[in-house]
Amino acid sequence: MKRILPLMLTLLTMVLTALTGTAQETAVTNYTRQGTAGADSGESYKVTYEAGTGGKITKASYQNPTAAWQNVDVQSGDMVPAGAMMELNAEPDEGYEIDQWTINGEPRGNGFMIFPTVNAALDIKVTFKKPATHKVHFSLEGNGTIKGLYPKNGWDTEFYDGDDLPEGVLVTFFVTPDNDYEVDKWVVNGSEEAPDRDFPHILRKTLTEELTVKAVLKKGTPKYNVSLGVGENGSIRGKFVDETGANRLFFEGSNIPIQEGTELEIRAIPNLGYMVDQWHTTAENTPLVPSPDDPNLCVVTVTEPMAIYVTFKEGESGYQVNYEAGEHGTIEKAVVWLPDGATPFESGQSLPAGQRVEFTAKPDKGYEVDQWLVKKGNNEETFTGITEFQTEIEGKMDVKVTFKKGAPAQYPVSWTVEGGTLEAKYKAQGSEEWTIIDNGGRVTEGTVVTLTVDPGDNEIKEWYINNALMEELAGVNETTITVEGETEIEVLCAPATPQPKTYKVTYSVSPKDQATLTVTDAKTKETIASGADVVEGTEITCQVTIPEGWELEKWTIGGTDYTEGAKESTITLTVDKDLEIQAVLQKQSEPQPTTYKVTYSVSPKDQATLTVTDAKTKEAITSGSKVVEGTEITCQLAIPEGSMWQLEKWTIGGKDYTEGAKKSTITLTVDKDLEIQAVLLDHTSVAAPAETHYVVSLQDGELMIQGLTTPTPIYLYSTAGELMLSRLMETSVLSLRALPQGVYFLVVEGQVYKVIK
Structure with a gap:
């Protein structure tokens, strides 16, 4: 049945209590459809908790019944709603175990979890101890x-x-x-x-x-591996009793150890229309002889390792199985259980011996199964009163099921009602008197039952019959059903839903008729007419479509400028009062060209001169100027002759400008704000880490490492991560003259120095 979360939570509490310790706190609380008892009262209580030496409290939370039973974490000292069920988990440190929980000084067991209900202020403590x-x-x-x-x-x-x-x-x-x-x-x-x-x-x-x-x-007794294999159009299986007395089955592809002296039954199972062709074995001293009564069966005793293999050919195999149904019913299912599953078969078909067959009878209405008559060779068996019948194929078999007049079927009718009561009654055939049905009482098949619900001060919200929602019965307090089987009814009653508060929404365009203004529900996308009443809290979308020659000047709400919307053609508002919305237009002015701010600099500052000019007019552009969109500009860097500085790269907006690479002059097109920087590099320098053990310098191609304790391994890498050289330093001087100019990374005892040659 639906909506059983409160019951499930109560059961969960009881189970966890049993699992997590002795004398554990058990929360016994009356649940309602609104949540835990007292949760809507508005009361709350202070909850404090602490863990002693040797462990910690890893979780403290409660389930909030007013928010879909979500877990809410609790800090010690928090206020918790009255009636809420809490969960606290403790974890001992290594070498400790939980000694005892106490709530307001009273012992509450020694489990890993407790589940107290908050009906007063709680002071929860857990202590730990070192076990013997x-x-x-x-x-x-x-x-x-x-x-x-x-x-x-x-x-x-x-x-x-x-x-x-x-x-x-x-x-x-x-x-x-x-x-x-x-x-x-x-x-x-x-x-x-x-x-x-x-x-x-x-x-x-x-x-x-x-x-x-x-x-x-x-x-122990030796074991030998036995494997089974099979050709096409059939399967194979083995059966034996192992040394523990358990029945064991194994199949093709298996290779299992079996104790010496064990008797194996190996059965070949041809597909329908096939029969056994030949048996094969790898055993030297164990002959493989089919049973004279059943060519699909071999019985062998394990005395050595062996592989057993069987092949099949077209032909009839097994035994004929006939079946029929007497008057007033049918056999609606007849299947044989082959290795690949249940396979339907027709009466008179030959089936492999040793396989299980299953029959299902279907009596006509008002009838029931009388008996199954099963003839196997000269033996006859009778099975009474069952609808389904199974047996194993041991030879030719005839099966017949008969039927007899059945007593009228009776079915239980049960119900649950939330927020109300239900009465179920019927009139027996030929009687004008009503018979009241107890909840769960049995009623004769075909009886028309009248169901009447009294919701009290509530409204009937939903009916469910056999877990199916009956939408047409919403709000209906009486209906009838015809009993055709076990019937379960659920009715949900709840207080009447209050009508939501609404506000009037009007809107217009000024000047009138110069644009189209539409207002829609932001969630449902339904159009809202001007002057309509809209539910409080609804988000609405206002969109103005403006013709050429006009532009939006502003939005006004109730005659006051709406600055958040500015000049956006679409705004979203939340209805929390009457809204008078107006889109105010103005004649469109001549379009001004779009401009962008161009700033430029050199890093380090004052080590070179950077000039920027209009590529077409050759006019100089000062840093910070506004430049018309689409203008091509030329950026030229001049480094004084003899300077130790050289151009490392250009950056645009803080990102490397790879197209410019190391060119002293680049040309750019203004399509956004541009922040241009020429980054210079001292072409002979060493950059040390923030905290360094050594003083490293470069002089005339010689790398000096002061403070080095020899012998010490050093490594030099290129910027691509390639190891250029490694050496066990015997002195503090390393010659780099043989290396080309460039940037390298020196690694000394885990510290990295950037070396520029």
């Missing part, structure tokens, strides 16, 4: 491996021989014997224990003292 520990030793005698696990923070965690583990914890030992080995016995603190019959390789102990465990393995 014991050493655990474990070992293995024989061929195999052993592993130990214990639960930690809700997860299985591996531990190792000699580890200290908390007292009272359940430790588990897993042994994986090598092939042909098995667990003979366990030795626990010097005492022998027999292995478990079903799980001999597993031992579990509760830790109460220092524990020493040894698993002793012995040579």
Whole structure:
């Protein structure tokens, strides 16, 4: 049924209480469709919490019933709505465990989580303690491996021989014997224990003292790999009972170890229209002989490794299966379960032996299945009162189902009503008296039931019948249904929805008729007529379409200029009062050319001269001037002769201008604000990191590294990341004369220096 979130939350609280500790706080709260009891009262209470030494509180939140049950995080000291259900999680530090939760001084268990309900101010505390520990030793005698696990923070965690583990914890030992080995016995603190019959390789102990465990393995009965293969138009399967007594199946493509002496049943399953052609095996001492009664079956005893393979050919295989239905019904489904799934078959068809067949009967209305009559060879079986019947093909088989007059079917009628009550009643055939139905009561099939809902002060919002929304019944308090099966009814009643507040929206253009102004609902896109009443809070879009020769001067709202809209042709408003909207137009002035600001500079400042001119008129342009869009400008950089500076790059708006590269003159077209900078580079310099251990300088091609403790490895890279040289420095001088001019990166003990040669 729908709308069961409050019930689910209550159940979740109870389950988590059982899982997370003893004497845990259990929140028992009455939920309503509006949320937790008291959540709408407006009251709230202060909640404080703290964790003691050895851990922390990792989560503190409550579910807000007035906001779709969203989780709201809580800080210690926050006010929480009355009736809200909280969740607090604690996490111990390494080597600690939870000792106890307390709420207002009262113990609340030692689980990882608690779920208190806020009905008063809460002071929540959690304390931690160091648990007692014991050493655990474990070992293995024989061929195999052993592993130990214990639960930690809700997860299985591996531990190792000699580890200290908390007292009272359940430790588990897993042994994986090598092939042909098995667990003979366990030795626990010097005492022998027999292995478990079903799980001999597993031992579990509760830790109460220092524990020493040894698993002793012995040579077991040999196992041999057996694999199955099959040709086209069929499949193969094997069946055996393993050493634990469990029935096992395996199929083509399998290659599994099976204990010596095990008896295998290998069955070939031809597709319909095919039969077994030949059986093949790789076994030297184990003959493969089909059963004289069933050519699709071979039974062998495992004495060596073997691969078994079967092929098929066209032909009839298996046994004929006939089926029929008596009067007053039909067999609506007959399928045989082949390896690739259920396959329908016709009466009289031959099917592979050993396969399962399934029949489903469909009685006519007012009838029911009497019995199934199944004849297999000379044996007859009878099964009564069941609609579906299954059996295995063991030979030729005849199946017949018969039917008999059935008693009128009766079905339960049940309901839930939120915010109201429901009465269900009917008149028995030939009677004028009403019969009241109890919730969940059974009613004869075909009965017409009258349903009457009393919503009290509420309105009937929705009807659901068998989980289907009955839109036509919204607001209807009485209806009738005909019972044709199990019937579930749900009715939702709630207070009448208050009518939303509205405001009048009018709009116009000034001068009148010089443009078109449309107003629409921003969400639904529906047009709103001028003078219409619009619901409070609605966002509306106002769009003016202006003809050539006119332009928007401004918007006014209630006669006051709307500055946020400025001269935008489209504005969005929220309706929170009566709105009188006007788009004010003015005659369009002659268009002015678009201009952009052009600024330029040299970095470092005053180390060169940068001039910018109009490429066409040759007139100089001062930095910061407005220049008409589309103008071509020439930027020319002059570096004094003999200067140590050279042009490294141009940047436009802070980004490298790669087209200009290192040209002293570039030409640009003004299509936006331009911030031009010529960036110079001292062509012989070293840039050191912010915090450096060495003083590095470049003189006449010699790199000086002062403060170097020799011998020290150094590395020199190009800007592309290529290692140019590496050396174990014996002196503080490194010659770079053989390298071309350029920028390099020197790495000394993890510090990077930029070297410009």
